[in-house]
Amino acid sequence: GAVVSQHPSRVICKSGTSVKIECRSLDFQATTMFWYRQFPKQSLMLMATSNEGSKATYEQGVEKDKFLINHASLTLSTLTVTSAHPEDSSFYICSARDSGGLDTQYFGPGTRLTVL
Amino acid sequence: AQSVTQLDSHVSVSEGTPVLLRCNYSSSYSPSLFWYVQHPNKGLQLLLKYTSAATLVKGINGFEAEFKKSETSFHLTKPSAHMSDAAEYFCVVSFYSSASKIIFGSGTRLSIRP
Numbered sequence: 001g002a003v004v005s006q007h008p009s010r011v012i013c014k015s016g017t018s019v020k021i022e023c024r025s026l027d028f029q030a031t032t033m034f035w036y037r038q039f040p041k042q043s044l045m046l047m048a049t050s051n052e053g054s055k056a057t058y059e060q061g062v063e064k065d066k067f068l069i070n071h072a073s074l075t076l077s078t079l080t081v082t083s084a085h086p087e088d089s090s091f092y093i094c095s096a097r098d099s100g101g102l103d104t105q106y107f108g109p110g111t112r113l114t115v116l
Numbered sequence: 117a118q119s120v121t122q123l124d125s126h127v128s129v130s131e132g133t134p135v136l137l138r139c140n141y142s143s144s145y146s147p148s149l150f151w152y153v154q155h156p157n158k159g160l161q162l163l164l165k166y167t168s169a170a171t172l173v174k175g176i177n178g179f180e181a182e183f184k185k186s187e188t189s190f191h192l193t194k195p196s197a198h199m200s201d202a203a204e205y206f207c208v209v210s211f212y213s214s215a216s217k218i219i220f221g222s223g224t225r226l227s228i229r230p
Contacts, residue, residue, distance in 0.1 A: 004159075006159070042223075043221065043222050043223045044160075044220050095160075104148075104150070104162065105210075106162065108159050109159035110157070112157065
């Protein structure tokens with residue numbers, strides 16, 4: 001149980017294009033999902049908290065207009081990197097908090113974004 | 117202020133020997149504590165979690181961790197290392213007052229020598 005999927009697992013795009021990453025909780029409902037960014041050999045950095053049916057809460061320094069988050073259902077959150085640039089290349093990981101659980105977050109397998 | 121510190125950025129042990137990955141936290145509240153493992157280019161897998169029940173927590177793959185409030189520690193151990201344990205390990209703390217946000221340690225890379 002408690003499986004979180006991400007799609008795509010890997011994406012390469014040209015500079016200036018937009019990329020959408022999906023995060024799904026497969027066997028549980030998640031009113032709250034989180035989006036992280038991880039640079040090589042570093043820990044995860046929380047970008048934003050995605051709440052079902054309401055606006056996402058962004059961490060300080062994260063551009064809301066650049067990283068669009070939509071949490072339209074209890075099992076799906078999407079992160080869209082708009083007008084991507086090479087510096088946006090990174091490993092993006094989502095997590096979902098089980099609505100019926102306490103504190104435990106389950107992580108997706110991550111999406112490797114490379115912007116040329 | 118709440119924080120979590122992983123004392124070692126890299127730990128190297130021989131196969132078959134014990135593993136100790138250290139984690140200390142700082143909090144004014146009672147935390148929930150987790151250990152996650154990340155293999156290269158993969159997501160994070162939950163190893164174990166402490167949520168104010170038994171202080172000695174057993175997880176998957178033979179790992180366990182002990183919550184010591186007096187030492188504000190939650191060190192991860194395993195009696196006998198296996199080659200497949202080589203990975204990055206993150207100590208994670210969740211504080212109720214932070215509205216479900218969690219704080220990651222900086223990670224410890226575990227290497228296993230044959």
